[in-house]
Amino acid sequence: MTWIFPLPNKNVTISSDLMSFKNIDLNISTEIPIHPHCGSFGFRRKHHTHEGVDLYAIEGSPVIAVEDGTIVNIVPFTGSSINLPWWLDTFAILVEGKSGVVCYGEIYPDYEANGIKIGANIKAGKHLGYVMRVLREDKGRPVSMLHLELYSHGITEPINLPVNAIIGETALRDPTQYLIDSLKYDVDVDIDDVVASVINVVVLKPEIKVDYYAQKIDPIENWLADRDINYKKSRPRIQTVRFHFSNNNDAETFRMKWVK
Numbered sequence: 001m002t003w004i005f006p007l008p009n010k011n012v013t014i015s016s017d018l019m020s021f022k023n024i025d026l027n028i029s030t031e032i033p034i035h036p037h038c039g040s041f042g043f044r045r046k047h048h049t050h051e052g053v054d055l056y057a058i059e060g061s062p063v064i065a066v067e068d069g070t071i072v073n074i075v076p077f078t079g080s081s082i083n084l085p086w087w088l089d090t091f092a093i094l095v096e097g098k099s100g101v102v103c104y105g106e107i108y109p110d111y112e113a114n115g116i117k118i119g120a121n122i123k124a125g126k127h128l129g130y131v132m133r134v135l136r137e138d139k140g141r142p143v144s145m146l147h148l149e150l151y152s153h154g155i156t157e158p159i160n161l162p163v164n165a166i167i168g169e170t171a172l173r174d175p176t177q178y179l180i181d182s183l184k185y186d187v188d189v190d191i192d193d194v195v196a197s198v199i200n201v202v203v204l205k206p207e208i209k210v211d212y213y214a215q216k217i218d219p220i221e222n223w224l225a226d227r228d229i230n231y232k233k234s235r236p237r238i239q240t241v242r243f244h245f246s247n248n249n250d251a252e253t254f255r256m257k258w259v260k
């Protein structure tokens with residue numbers, strides 16, 4: 001199963017250096033932290049073991065679902081209402097899908113959007129909410145991020161891991177490889193299900209095939225033309241158009257932006 005990266009329209013790199021955020025613009029970029037980065041999964045912190053992966057992003061960044069699933073809970077995630085007063089009030093949405101239960105933490109759920117409620121079935125790419133500021137004090141580190149956790153099936157409440165927890169004895173799993181893999185492969189995106197204003201297609205392979213509904217291709221073609229990106233178009237089925245991108249584009253990686 002392949003995930004869609006949960007922060008659309010960001011340039012994504014991988015980092016083990018906890019200060020490398022200083023070298024990127026968090027308005028348009030983020031990093032997947034790996035050990036010994038303090039935002040990596042399972043990192044032993046002073047007061048707890050890190051239950052997820054911190055994807056730094058400016059406050060208000062949209063968050064989308066990594067895969068199809070069912071919303072199994074929407075809960076306060078940090079803050080005084082749940083006795084974690086050293087953090088600001090944030091929320092989490094838990095979505096159970098093929099790979100388990102993904103917890104999108106430290107966000108503001110988009111209650112205005114259709115289908116953001118417990119029990120709702122959602123598609124990959126569904127707009128879930130926005131990154132919220134979580135840290136009270138600015139200590140020179142990012143103060144807002146998507147904190148993403150992964151659990152085995154059946155979990156509906158996030159777990160707080162103590163300092164010496166043995167992660168393998170809990171329902172927590174490591175989402176890091178899913179996030180890294182989401183950068184490498186093309187995905188089938190049903191544009192009609194994307195409520196967020198943008199989606200990403202990251203091209204790392206010589207050729208990538210993306211199917212879009214035929215009636216939606218104009219903005220995509222305009223976007224490609226604006227950037228001098230070469231592509232061929234074919235129509236494998238009546239309802240879809242397939243774009244073939246070739247590697248002679250200068251950029252090794254580019255992102256496709258689609259505005260609904």
Ligand SMILES: [Zn+2]
Binds near residue numbers: 039054
């Ligand atoms: Zn975190």
